[in-house]
Amino acid sequence: MLAIKDSVAVITGGTGGIGMALARFWIKNKGKVVLADIMPEALAQAKDELGKDVVTITCDVTSEEDCGRLADKALEAYGQINLVAPFAGIIMDGLMLSTDRETGKVIKKMSLEKFQKVVDINLTGVFLTVRECTERMINNNCRGLICLISSTGSLGTAGQINYSSTKAAMSVMPKVITAEFFRRGLSGQIRCAAVAPGYVGTSMVKNMNQKALDKILNEIPIGRLIEPDEVADLVGAIYQNEALAGETYFIHGGLRLGSRG
Ligand SMILES: NC(=O)c1ccc[n+]([C@@H]2O[C@H](COP(=O)([O-])OP(=O)(O)OC[C@H]3O[C@@H](n4cnc5c(N)ncnc54)[C@H](O)[C@@H]3O)[C@@H](O)[C@H]2O)c1
Numbered sequence: 660m661l662a663i664k665d666s667v668a669v670i671t672g673g674t675g676g677i678g679m680a681l682a683r684f685w686i687k688n689k690g691k692v693v694l695a696d697i698m699p700e701a702l703a704q705a706k707d708e709l710g711k712d713v714v715t716i717t718c719d720v721t722s723e724e725d726c727g728r729l730a731d732k733a734l735e736a737y738g739q740i741n742l743v744a745p746f747a748g749i750i751m752d753g754l755m756l757s758t759d760r761e762t763g764k765v766i767k768k769m770s771l772e773k774f775q776k777v778v779d780i781n782l783t784g785v786f787l788t789v790r791e792c793t794e795r796m797i798n799n800n801c802r803g804l805i806c807l808i809s810s811t812g813s814l815g816t817a818g819q820i821n822y823s824s825t826k827a828a829m830s831v832m833p834k835v836i837t838a839e840f841f842r843r844g845l846s847g848q849i850r851c852a853a854v855a856p857g858y859v860g861t862s863m864v865k866n867m868n869q870k871a872l873d874k875i876l877n878e879i880p881i882g883r884l885i886e887p888d889e890v891a892d893l894v895g896a897i898y899q900n901e902a903l904a905g906e907t908y909f910i911h912g913g914l915r916l917g918s919r920g
Contacts, residue, residue: 672747676861720784741803857911880913
């Protein structure tokens with residue numbers, strides 16, 4: 660079992676609902692946190708709340724330079740990186756092609772910009788964060804976990820061709836990274852896994868209109884949204900249990916996926 664006490668977590672999207680829950684969890688368990696986000700004011704507030712065992716850094720995960728600075732900052736501040744949690748993510752939903760109900764002809768297309776922006780943050784941003792942090796982990800002989808965040812959307816949600824595609828990528832990356840590290844004798848030292856939440860009660864979901872939210876709640880057997888703390892707790896469990904690697908762990912309250920039986 661790996662101990663959280665004195666370990667260092669690098670969290671992007673750190674001031675968001677799930678990122679902040681993970682930061683609180685890490686601090687509560689006596690770990691240290693490097694919190695990154697594009698929102699400087701939210702970072703300052705987070706620092707006030709979380710206290711002395713947190714350093715914050717403004718970082719746009721789509722920038723190679725920013726991700727390098729983030730990894731360097733963690734080493735400068737704490738000398739090691741043990742958990743990489745690249746949680747920065749956005750949604751920009753829409754149909755790939757919208758047709759007119761009367762004529763049946765296409766009247767609107769998802770723009771390249773809308774597709775690309777989600778890919779840039781949710782996929783390329785994760786690649787850059789993981790590559791830069793893990794380079795430092797290897798070179799400084801750090802032990803720990805890369806914990807990606809997928810989603811039940813990875814299974815294919817209508818209206819989310821951009822988001823679902825990036826989250827499907829998050830489900831395959833643990834297998835790729837684990838296999839690559841296995842070849843190099845690193846897979847025991849640095850594991851990679853993903854969590855795949857269903858609907859979590861953060862602004863990403865709570866900002867939906869009430870009708871859409873009610874429809875979602877009807878599909879969740881436990882009768883409520885997942886709490887951000889519950890996702891943080893799962894990340895902590897995967898971190899500590901070194902038998903867990905290369906896999907994606909769902910946390911969705913029994914959400915009915917695929918066939919409705
Ligand atoms: N909320 C859910 O239901 C749910 C379900 C499954 C997966 N997820 C995933 O969990 C992660 C966190 O989601 P959340 O619900 O906490 O969302 P959130 O909107 O509360 O937080 C996302 C954070 O990412 C930051 N961010 C956006 N663009 C960035 C960039 N370019 N560089 C750095 N930071 C950036 C935002 O400022 C924000 O603080 C996302 O990857 C999301 O896809 C969320």
